[in-house]
Amino acid sequence: MNETPLVVASNVVLEYHDGSRDVRALDGIDLAIQRGEFVGLVGPSGSGKSSLLFVLAGLRPPTSGRVAVMGEDLPAYADASAGMRRRRIGFLFQEPFLVPYLSVRENALTHAPGDAAEGRVEALAQAIGMTSMLDERPHRLSGGERQRASLLRALANNPDLILADEPTASLDQQTGHAVMDVLRTHTKDAGLLVVTHDRGMIEDANRVLFLRDGRLKHE
Ligand SMILES: Nc1ncnc2c1ncn2[C@@H]1O[C@H](COP(=O)(O)OP(=O)(O)OP(=O)(O)O)[C@@H](O)[C@H]1O
Numbered sequence: 001m002n003e004t005p006l007v008v009a010s011n012v013v014l015e016y017h018d019g020s021r022d023v024r025a026l027d028g029i030d031l032a033i034q035r036g037e038f039v040g041l042v043g044p045s046g047s048g049k050s051s052l053l054f055v056l057a058g059l060r061p062p063t064s065g066r067v068a069v070m071g072e073d074l075p076a077y078a079d080a081s082a083g084m085r086r087r088r089i090g091f092l093f094q095e096p097f098l099v100p101y102l103s104v105r106e107n108a109l110t111h112a113p114g115d116a117a118e119g120r121v122e123a124l125a126q127a128i129g130m131t132s133m134l135d136e137r138p139h140r141l142s143g144g145e146r147q148r149a150s151l152l153r154a155l156a157n158n159p160d161l162i163l164a165d166e167p168t169a170s171l172d173q174q175t176g177h178a179v180m181d182v183l184r185t186h187t188k189d190a191g192l193l194v195v196t197h198d199r200g201m202i203e204d205a206n207r208v209l210f211l212r213d214g215r216l217k218h219e
Pocket residue numbers: 016017018023024025043044045046047048049050051052094
């Protein structure tokens with residue numbers, strides 16, 4: 001039986017028009033991720049990795065081409081897909097965004113109300129050494145702790161698709177592997193796409209994609 005992929009990108013082009021500079025960040029991307037898949041994404045700085053994650057999540061509509069999440073085309077305006085995104089997609093930004101006046105726990109639960117999410121956040125915090133930080137405000141945390149706090153938020157809703165942009169970049173090897181273990185365990189029935197410069201973190205990926213100048217090569 002052929003399952004509908006979690007996310008499909010078809011001939012996706014993304015251009016930024018930034019004053020005098022025009023950048024084609026993504027140049028004809030075709031990609032499908034199935035449930036249960038763990039996919040690594042590597043490529044030089046500026047090759048379009050973060051841009052690809054934004055487009056797959058519906059945070060940026062492509063200039064041309066299509067993106068479908070769980071069989072449904074994403075709308076042309078990012079705001080129109082906000083509800084779906086919060087339910088289905090866990091997004092880990094390259095630079096963690098946390099609300100400064102909320103605790104780590106409150107940040108994690110912003111879009112994930114209910115006892116189930118609270119229990120999940122507690123269990124995740126335990127697994128990545130963040131239990132004692134749950135009631136702290138973000139400005140009192142280190143960079144790596146903030147990154148792990150945003151992991152709690154990304155997974156609080158039990159998303160179907162997780163898009164993680166360098167989730168271990170500010171972490172030591174041991175903590176980095178703990179974060180990857182959490183992502184992997186959580187992703188058994190979901191899909192996981194991890195951008196990283198550290199090949200050790202995606203050693204057991206089902207496949208690794210290589211991006212260069214906005215074009216994808218399958219390794
Ligand atoms: N908001 C933006 N406006 C204009 N150009 C942008 C914008 N965001 C990214 N770019 C350009 O698009 C290209 C791809 O950027 P992107 O952030 O996707 O790369 P990346 O592979 O994630 O790089 P890194 O490994 O450094 O995070 C780069 O040339 C970058 O300068």
